[in-house]
Amino acid sequence: MPANPSSPHAEGRGVRERLETARMTIARLTERKMDDVIFTSGATYANALAILGAVRAREGKRHVLYHPGAHASIVENVFLLREEGVDVEPLTISGGRIDIDRLRAQLTDATVLVSLDAVCGETGSVWHTRAVRAALDAHAASAESRRILLHVDASQAPFTEKLEMSHHGADLLVFDGSKLGVPGSGCLIAHRTIPLVPPYRGGGQERGLANGTQNVEAQARFARSLAALARDREGFGKRSMIARESLLVALREVPGLVVNEGDRQAPQIVNVSLPGRDTDYLVTLLDEAGFAVSTRSACETDSDQGSRAVFALTGDLERARSTVRISWGIGTKPRHLQRFARALRDAVRFIDAHAIT
Numbered sequence: 001m002p003a004n005p006s007s008p009h010a011e012g013r014g015v016r017e018r019l020e021t022a023r024m025t026i027a028r029l030t031e032r033k034m035d036d037v038i039f040t041s042g043a044t045y046a047n048a049l050a051i052l053g054a055v056r057a058r059e060g061k062r063h064v065l066y067h068p069g070a071h072a073s074i075v076e077n078v079f080l081l082r083e084e085g086v087d088v089e090p091l092t093i094s095g096g097r098i099d100i101d102r103l104r105a106q107l108t109d110a111t112v113l114v115s116l117d118a119v120c121g122e123t124g125s126v127w128h129t130r131a132v133r134a135a136l137d138a139h140a141a142s143a144e145s146r147r148i149l150l151h152v153d154a155s156q157a158p159f160t161e162k163l164e165m166s167h168h169g170a171d172l173l174v175f176d177g178s179k180l181g182v183p184g185s186g187c188l189i190a191h192r193t194i195p196l197v198p199p200y201r202g203g204g205q206e207r208g209l210a211n212g213t214q215n216v217e218a219q220a221r222f223a224r225s226l227a228a229l230a231r232d233r234e235g236f237g238k239r240s241m242i243a244r245e246s247l248l249v250a251l252r253e254v255p256g257l258v259v260n261e262g263d264r265q266a267p268q269i270v271n272v273s274l275p276g277r278d279t280d281y282l283v284t285l286l287d288e289a290g291f292a293v294s295t296r297s298a299c300e301t302d303s304d305q306g307s308r309a310v311f312a313l314t315g316d317l318e319r320a321r322s323t324v325r326i327s328w329g330i331g332t333k334p335r336h337l338q339r340f341a342r343a344l345r346d347a348v349r350f351i352d353a354h355a356i357t
Helices: 010-030 043-056 072-083 100-106 129-143 216-251 279-288 308-314 334-353
Strands: 037-040 063-066 087-090 111-117 149-153 172-176 186-190 258-260 269-273 323-327
Touching (some): 010 037, 010 216, 037 043, 043 111, 043 172, 063 072, 072 087, 072 111, 129 149, 186 216, 216 269, 216 334, 269 308, 279 323
Parallel strands (some): 063 087, 111 149
Antiparallel strands (some): 037 186, 172 186, 258 269, 269 323
16 A cells, blocks of 8 residues: 655655655756645646635735636636635737736736746747746836736646746746646645645645645656656757648648647647637547547636637637647657648548538
């Protein structure tokens, strides 16, 4: 039977050592101290802890800014704060990037947190988080006010972005194990001096912020996976950029297809819209052909409004309602993407040929 890392016996001390080795690995990768790394069950809990924990720890009038196209675990927790009386406001997207001039105008003396993702999981847009950090620091300096915390969900970032905390400009940084094939693992990285209120009480694990027995095996695999991605980040990025360009050339043959992308892109994620087509049916046809794609985040498949991420990026509801998200990992070869492009063209032709006019 697996030992509890909080137990004092030899077995407990053994698994505790494995847990702390994983913590040290992530601390080194992100260039932080070990006690900055808070293990969680995944990004959903880590984002909730960062957003709710940081804002609830502040007193007085509170103002929060958030990316409207971010993952549900960001947006829904911001909305929960709104129900508690916190003033919340969406960031503005312009030209495929955060509108920094508009951000500066939105900041007030009551602003305590800005929350966004590093890489959009649906569109692959890479957001300029360090530009956001610079705007927050400039405001705090000019207003002689306290530091505004920047929360960044970096769940999609490890494949192509640096892992260091300074690269993202974040005070609160989240990674997710499920994106690396290790469900049940993840972490929030936050300095011990940042006040955080835990959403519930328990046994005091992870600084009392993620109470419950840690999943040592999952966290150890999570840390090893992060380290492996860091070693091959540049190589994977270059290979994926070549593959992306080749795929986009092949997709030009699909009538009416529109690519949804930001000012800067994670190359291994391609999001397209096919206005006028039933892309839920298209995904089913592609699944039968052996390709696993989606229309939007799996956490929001019941929404009839389409992709929030695409709507935030484009402002076009028809494009948001007709999306297909394509992504690949380290084992994907160019020939796989070319086979996929042929399958997509065939599926679209089938849908168009059987469309009710």
